[in-house]
Amino acid sequence: MDFDFNLILVPATLLFFGIWLLDKFVFKQRAEKGRGNENFIISWAYDFWPVLAVVLVLRSFFFEPFNIPSDSMVPTLETGDYILVNKYQYGVRLPITNTKILDIGEPKRGDVAVFRYPANPKISYIKRIIGLPGDKIESDHGQLFINGQKVTQTPTQFSRPKDIYDTAQSIYYYETMGEHKHLVRLLEGQNTLVSAFNYAQKKQDLPYVAKANDRFVKSNGENWEVIVPKGHYFAMGDNRDQSADSRFWGFVPEENLTGHAIYIWMHKEPGLKVPSFSHNGTID
Numbered sequence: 001m002d003f004d005f006n007l008i009l010v011p012a013t014l015l016f017f018g019i020w021l022l023d024k025f026v027f028k029q030r031a032e033k034g035r036g037n038e039n040f041i042i043s044w045a046y047d048f049w050p051v052l053a054v055v056l057v058l059r060s061f062f063f064e065p066f067n068i069p070s071d072s073m074v075p076t077l078e079t080g081d082y083i084l085v086n087k088y089q090y091g092v093r094l095p096i097t098n099t100k101i102l103d104i105g106e107p108k109r110g111d112v113a114v115f116r117y118p119a120n121p122k123i124s125y126i127k128r129i130i131g132l133p134g135d136k137i138e139s140d141h142g143q144l145f146i147n148g149q150k151v152t153q154t155p156t157q158f159s160r161p162k163d164i165y166d167t168a169q170s171i172y173y174y175e176t177m178g179e180h181k182h183l184v185r186l187l188e189g190q191n192t193l194v195s196a197f198n199y200a201q202k203k204q205d206l207p208y209v210a211k212a213n214d215r216f217v218k219s220n221g222e223n224w225e226v227i228v229p230k231g232h233y234f235a236m237g238d239n240r241d242q243s244a245d246s247r248f249w250g251f252v253p254e255e256n257l258t259g260h261a262i263y264i265w266m267h268k269e270p271g272l273k274v275p276s277f278s279h280n281g282t283i284d
Contacts, residue, residue, distance in 0.1 A: 004096070004122070005065035006059065006060065006095040006096050007058070007096065008255075009055065009056050009059065009094055010056065011096075012048075012052055012058065013052040013053055013056050014053065015047045016044065016045040016048050016049035016052060017045075019042060019044075019045035019047060019049075020042075020045040020049050020111070023038070023042045023045065023046075025046075026072060027042065029042050030042065030043075030046065030147055030210070030257055038104075040132040041196050048267065051168050052269070055119050056095065059087075059095075060067060060087065060088055060093075060095040061084075061087055061088055061092055061198070062087055062088060063084050063085065063086060063087060063178065064084070064085050064087055064258075064259065065081050065082060065083070065085075065265075066082070066084075066085055066124065066126070066261070067081070067082055067083075067115060068080065068081040068082075068083065068126065068207050070240050071239055072126075072127070072238075072242060072243035072245070073112070073126060073127070073128070073162070073237050073238050073239060073243075074162075074185055074238065074239040074242075075158065075160055075172070075183045075185055075238065075239075076112065076128075076182055076183060076283065076284070077112075077126070077212060077261075077264070077283070078240075078267065078279070080266065080267050080268050080269050081264050081266075081267050081268070081279065082264070082265055082267070083126075083261050083262075083263060083264050083265065084261075084262055084263040084264040084265055085114050085258065085259040085260065085262065086259050086260045086261075086262050087259040088104055088259075089105050089259060090104070090105060090106060090107060090113075090257045090258075090259060090260060090262045091104050091105070092104060092163070092258075093258075094267075097255070098116065098121075098258070099253070099255075106127045107233060107257065107260070108132075108178050108179065109127070109129060109130065109131075109132055109135075109146070109178040109180075110128065110129065110177035110178040110179060110180030110182070111129045111176050111180070111260055112126065112127070112128050112129075112260070112261040112283050113126070113127065113128075113129050113233075113235065113252075113257060113258075113260055113261065114126045114257075114258040114259050114260075114261055115127075115235070115252050115256045115257050115258050116256040116258065117249075117256075118249065118250065118251070118252060118253060119171060119240075119249055120257060121256065124258060125235075126261060127233075127235035127236055127237050127243070127245050127246075127252075128177075128180075128182070128229045128235060128236055128237070128238060129233050129235055129236050130144070130146070130177070130236045130246070131146065131226070131228040131233060131234030131246075132228060132233060132264060133228055133229065133231060133232060133233070133254075134227075134228060134230065135147055135227070135228045135234065136148070136225065136226075136227050136228075137225065137227075137228065137234050138223070138224070139209075139223060139224050139225070139284070140222070140223050140238075140251055141222050141223070142186065146177075147204050151175060151176070151177060152174075152175065152176040153173045153174070153175050153184070154173055154174040154175075154176075155171075155172075155173045156172055156173055156174055156183070157172075158183060159172075159174040166187060168187035168188050168189055168190050168241075169187070169188040170185055170188075171185070171186040171187070171188055172184065172185055173186075180244050180284050181198050182238060182284050183238065183284065184238050184239075184240055185238060185239045185240065185241070185242075186240055186241055187241040187242070190241045191221055191222070191241075192240075192241050192242070193207055193209065193210070193216070193221050193224070193247060193248075194221035194222075196218070196248060197210050197216070197221055200209060207247055207248045208226075208246065208247060208248055208250040209224035209225075209226060209248075210224070212225070212226045213225065213226070216242070224244075224247070229253060230255055231253060231254045232251035232252060232254065233246075233251060233252040233254070233257075234246045234251055234252075239268075247252065262282060262283055263280075263281070263282055263283060264279055264281055264282075264283060265277075265280055266280070268277045269284070
């Protein structure tokens with residue numbers, strides 16, 4: 001999710017619109033020579049700019065398709081899933097700059113959100129919103145607490161065909177967060193935060209939760225806590241042991257939000273595989 005199609009769509013729409021305006025009020029080739037007899041560039045402008053304008057409006061202010069490039073949201077979203085993102089639910093924003101021009105709503109706890117990666121806004125990330133502004137988020141041996149309240153986690157029997165490619169056994173449980181009840185995946189015996197901490201000590205690039213306070217270090221990486229600042233969100237992937245998220249790089253600024261992921265409309269494996277629609281459905 002590292003390419004913004006609007007970088008092409010916006011200039012193309014403005015270019016053809018400008019050519020259309022010039023012919024409408026200056027050149028007047030279509031008016032004088034008739035349809036099909038004008039310069040081909042002017043003909044393209046008449047044919048394409050209305051279509052491009054409609055696509056631009058739909059993608060920028062209503063719904064935009066995205067492709068899932070990694071396993072960080074497994075099992076909710078698989079690599080190769082194509083999803084629809086509601087662009088107006090978190091506020092109407094201008095294309096390219098992402099500047100909010102109309103405040104409509106805010107993310108709810110448990111939403112699956114698309115946002116611009118804080119360290120590199122050219123890249124789009126998709127994670128689940130765990131913490132809202134002002135929330136205190138704690139983790140004790142993998143058990144989440146939000147504002148002192150234990151997040152319900154119910155073990156369940158679940159498996160994916162691709163789980164066999166991981167050396168560690170996959171463990172699944174249902175997590176209830178706000179209006180959302182979703183599956184979360186862990187790898188038995190794994191603690192990626194500890195692994196990242198041990199590796200990062202050599203590079204002086206520690207996970208965010210290790211730098212927030214001393215609780216992480218004192219517990220050997222088993223416990224941590226953060227308080228979400230105003231105007232920011234704490235996001236995590238459902239594939240908890242294989243997700244680079246707020247635990248590692250910090251909070252998501254409100255101005256980086258893109259939209260709410262709402263629907264899976266297609267799945268496509270790499271290569272010459274036929275697209276599948278059996279995984280279609282709403283995203284919880």
